[in-house]
Amino acid sequence: MHRKNFGRNRVLQPSAAYTPVNEQEVLEILDRHQGQRIRAVGRLHSWSKAILGDGVQLDMRRMNDVFLEPAGDQFVATVGAGCQVKRLLKELNRGGATLHSLGLIDVQTIAGAISTGTHGSGRHSMSHYVEEVRLARYDESTGKAFIDEISAGDELLAARCSLGSLGIILSVKLRCRAQYNVQEHFTEARRLEDVLSAEESYPLQQFYFIPWRWSYFIQHRCEDTGKRSFFAKMYRLYWLGVMDYAMHLKILFLKRVLRSRRMIRFSFRRIVSLFLIRKWRVTDRSSSMLVMKHEAFRHIEIELFVSRDQLPEALSFTKEVIEVAGSKDTSLSEVNQQRIHDIGMQDDLKGLQNQYCQHYPICVRRVLPDETLISMASGGDQDWYAVSFISYAKPSRRAGFDLFSRFMARSMSKLFQARPHWGKISPLEASELTSLYPKFDTFRTVSKTLDPQGVFQNEWTTALLDADD
Ligand SMILES: Cc1cc2nc3c(=O)[nH]c(=O)nc-3n(C[C@H](O)[C@H](O)[C@H](O)COP(=O)(O)OP(=O)(O)OC[C@H]3O[C@@H](n4cnc5c(N)ncnc54)[C@H](O)[C@@H]3O)c2cc1C
Incomplete structure (x- = not known):
């Protein structure tokens, strides 16, 4: 059995796949597969390696209940991990509530969306509003699966955006607000x-x-x-x-x-x-x-987060690189040539010349600093700006975009400390990625404490947790 993601750039071939209906069934599956690699997936709308795993796969789509309660002048919703954002919005609306933050589409699951720091514009990412996570994982002393309620401290900050690496998210308690x-x-x-x-x-x-x-x-x-x-x-x-x-x-x-x-x-x-x-x-x-039908046509995307003070330079650099990538005889300005020289990427730039023509508007969204350990907008004292590059080339004709996205991620991370979205194309090495997050070490500690055997990791998250930054 194999499945592909939305972007058709990842193939998943799990050894066993389940679609559990309740928490008890999740615990039974975990007990049955003790010692094996296990990974949950949402609606596979990520392009990154976060969704990969060749062990046991849990698709949580049938665990999608929503309970809404008032909390002062706000609301709190308890949402089943596999609930799609569109169903959640409908249920919240019935009670006069809605989400604080929303991405461009509403087909992701809530667990999938928070696990990669999904965001919209003008607010924090969705991860920031998570108050509690119910997590199925193993008890170290008995080896049996159990349910952990994570609601405070570094564990909560880690669970708000965790790349699927802490355990199986069963449900999430989210701060919501009145509809507006x-x-x-x-x-x-x-x-x-x-x-x-x-x-x-x-x-x-x-x-x-x-x-x-x-x-x-x-x-x-x-x-x-x-x-x-x-x-x-x-x-x-x-x-x-x-x-x-x-x-x-x-x-x-x-x-x-x-x-x-x-x-x-x-x-x-x-x-x-x-x-x-x-x-x-x-x-x-x-x-x-706040949403559109951006999922109507297959595409692939990289999105790079820069802080506000870096945005003007990052956009003028972007413009020049796109011009070089799109023609034989354009070159960078002196300032940007010097920058490329300083980071030793002259050959990469030469290799990119005339290889890729940008054919989609570059969407730029402001995200307020999150209280999380590793969401892209985590920390800092300035707003973050997510700059996105999309290609509509057929999946078999993405070589130009691959070259361009790799160049942008590598150069922008070095020059502007740009952080690639965890759910989108992320061409950096593990140590390059983790070095962009001052609190990655704390995330590593939480992850290794909650999952000491590494059974909830895939190759990519294992490399991130083992990286020297
Ligand atoms: C057309 C399109 C538009 C998009 N627009 C935006 C946007 O506007 N803003 C933005 O920030 N992002 C956007 N994204 C990216 C998308 O929001 C993220 O990639 C999101 O993670 C996808 O959610 P999903 O339910 O498909 O999860 P998946 O892609 O299936 O999984 C994502 C991660 O979550 C983990 N996970 C899922 N469920 C669980 C669980 N129950 N327990 C533990 N871990 C779990 C997986 O292991 C994986 O690591 C867009 C993607 C597409 C395809």
Whole structure:
């Protein structure tokens, strides 16, 4: 039996696979497979090696109950590990509640989403809001499976984002909030300063750095105490029809059928902006406004987190590298050439020249510093900005993107301490990755305490836990 992930870049071949219905069954499976490698999966929407494992696989989709309780002026929800975010949002909405933070899609499971630090824009990542994790693991003295409730200290900070490495998450207690409306509208800006200064009025905003046009399309967003707009439904239809489908079909046509770099560049310079209706202000329920159908077409993604003070330089570096990767005769500015020289990556840059044409807007989202040990936005005293690069090339034609993503991850981690998203393409070596997290050592200690035999690890997480940083 084998399964592939959403991006078709990972194949899972477990020795045994289960879809347990309750906690008791999970414990029985663990007892039956004592001493073997065990890994839980969600909906396989990760591109990274976090989902791999050739031992026993637990798919938790049938454990998806939701219980909502008030907690002061907020709410707390206890959510079965395999509950998809969309079902959770529906259940919360029935009780007048919603999540504090939401990614671009809602098909992930809650355990999968928190395990890789899934985030949206303008808030912390989803991991930050976790109050308690019920975890199935082994008792060291008896060797038997038992349920551990993790609700405080470094263990909680580790369990909030744990790459599947502490044990099998059974359920999660999440801080939630009252349902709210979001108002959104688009503008275009030429200068990054203007984009960033708009955050004061639109704290939930995200923006797209448009390749080849090199301007910023800003999706201004803020909470709105007003009612849903009369046109909210029409706006949703516009998003679905025009942005989620028409724009993506156009990109697929250019990339997969026409395969013309010239047309891709022309389209971003002149055509993409035609899809945008500027200054159309619409208010809708947060859980409708903050997500899109980004899973409609298969793609692959790398996302790099930089702190706010690094963002301007990181984006100007990005622009120059994309230009070099996309043509034979472009070179970096002197400043960036010097940077590449300083980190010894001149040959890598030469190898990238003319090998990859960026064909998707670069989405940039602000994430507030998390209280976790290793989520990408963990720690620091500044906001983090997640800069994402997506390819719609067919899975068999991703060599250019592989080269580009490796170059970006290696150069940006060295120059700007950029952290790759744990759930997306993550081409760094284990020690390069762990050195980006000042609290990785604490995570390592928690992980080795809760799982001393390493049965919940795969090769990738074992390398991370064993890395010298
Ligand atoms: C189209 C698309 C859009 C996306 N948009 C965003 C976005 O906007 N923001 C963002 O941050 N990310 C985004 N992602 C990434 C995605 O949110 C993460 O990769 C997430 O981890 C996927 O959740 P999943 O349920 O599919 O889990 P999987 O990918 O199946 O698993 C992820 C990790 O969780 C672990 N895990 C799952 N369940 C359990 C459990 N019960 N116990 C222990 N460990 C468990 C797995 O072992 C693995 O390590 C997107 C991905 C796609 C494909």
